[in-house]
Amino acid sequence: MKTTTRSWLAMIVIGIFTIMANLDASIINIALPIMSKSLAVPISQITYTVMGYMVILSGLLVTFGKLGDIWGKGRIFTLGMYSFTIGSLMASVNFGFEFLLLARFVQAVGAAATLSNSYGLISELFDNHTRGTAMGINTMFISAGFVAGPALGGFLLQQFAWNAIFMINIPLGIIAIILGHLFLPKNHGRQQATKLDGWGAGILFIIITLFFVVLEAGQTIGFRQPLIIIGFIITLALTLYFIWKSIEKMRYYHYPFLRIVPSA
Numbered sequence: 001m002k003t004t005t006r007s008w009l010a011m012i013v014i015g016i017f018t019i020m021a022n023l024d025a026s027i028i029n030i031a032l033p034i035m036s037k038s039l040a041v042p043i044s045q046i047t048y049t050v051m052g053y054m055v056i057l058s059g060l061l062v063t064f065g066k067l068g069d070i071w072g073k074g075r076i077f078t079l080g081m082y083s084f085t086i087g088s089l090m091a092s093v094n095f096g097f098e099f100l101l102l103a104r105f106v107q108a109v110g111a112a113a114t115l116s117n118s119y120g121l122i123s124e125l126f127d128n129h130t131r132g133t134a135m136g137i138n139t140m141f142i143s144a145g146f147v148a149g150p151a152l153g154g155f156l157l158q159q160f161a162w163n164a165i166f167m168i169n170i171p172l173g174i175i176a177i178i179l180g181h182l183f184l185p186k187n188h189g190r191q192q193a194t195k196l197d198g199w200g201a202g203i204l205f206i207i208i209t210l211f212f213v214v215l216e217a218g219q220t221i222g223f224r225q226p227l228i229i230i231g232f233i234i235t236l237a238l239t240l241y242f243i244w245k246s247i248e249k250m251r252y253y254h255y256p257f258l259r260i261v262p263s264a
Contacts, residue, residue: 007125010183011134014118015141016176017081020169021111022145024088025053027153031162038162039097044220046097049104055212056108057115059205065116066196073117073124074184080113081180085173091166103166124185203242210235 028035028050036046068076087107091100118138126134156164214231221228 003125003127003130006183007130007134009179010121010125010185011137013081013176013180013184014077014114014121014138016172017077017084017111017114018118018138018141019145019148020172021057021084021115022142023149023152024107024111024166024169025050025057026146026149027165028053028149030150030153031157031165034157034162035100038094039100041097047216049100051212051216052101053104053108053111055209056105057112059208060109060112061116062204063116063196063201064113065120066201067113068117068120070196072186073120074180074186076113077117077121077184078177078180080110080117081173081177082110083107083113084110085170085177086110088166088169088173092163092170094161094163121184200242200245203238203245207235207238207242210238 032043032046032050035049036043039046064076064080084107087103087105087110090103090106093099119135122134122138123131152168153165156168160167210231214228214235217231218225218228223229
């Protein structure tokens, strides 16, 4: 595909959500003490809003990347924009701790859908001469989101209530959604060429979730407790199983010469 002005306008959409998805992974950290007091929950509980976001985001990246291959990267990215913006709207309304956790879940689903398809969209939108530059810019957006989080969060908390850190996403999200409908590619993926490995996606999600939970629990009760050790062992076993099954599928589908043929 030849790079056009439309490609760079689509890059603005990708950049906005790349920044916001990473911004919301770091901006909340500085607000945790204020949120803990406002929502009347211990600081140990309010950290679930950070851990839950990262667990859902990390666990769904591969799944949404595959769905982008099946149904179209532009389509999945657009769904992610809606989910993240709706989640930001939910998080900006103080309906209690449980509702905030739900809002962060919706945000994380949207962040996973957008981040997992951003580089794929760039590959479709830009030609060989400009693709590297566009990918470099997107990587810069990722870093900018993480770095800007604490500074922007501190500024907003000095001026407004804690939910302002989520309100800022709403107008940006609406602008990006409108631009996305205008400039993102309307491809439809390869429904007949590939399918989602639901079993593998589920195992990967369990591995990531269990790893984060065991780490968090270990900091609370101690890493030498039998329950924590068993959790690490189960995580390691599932990881090795996932790697083994991935290698087997790679051999079968992509490298048939590596298939193990029983001897006569």
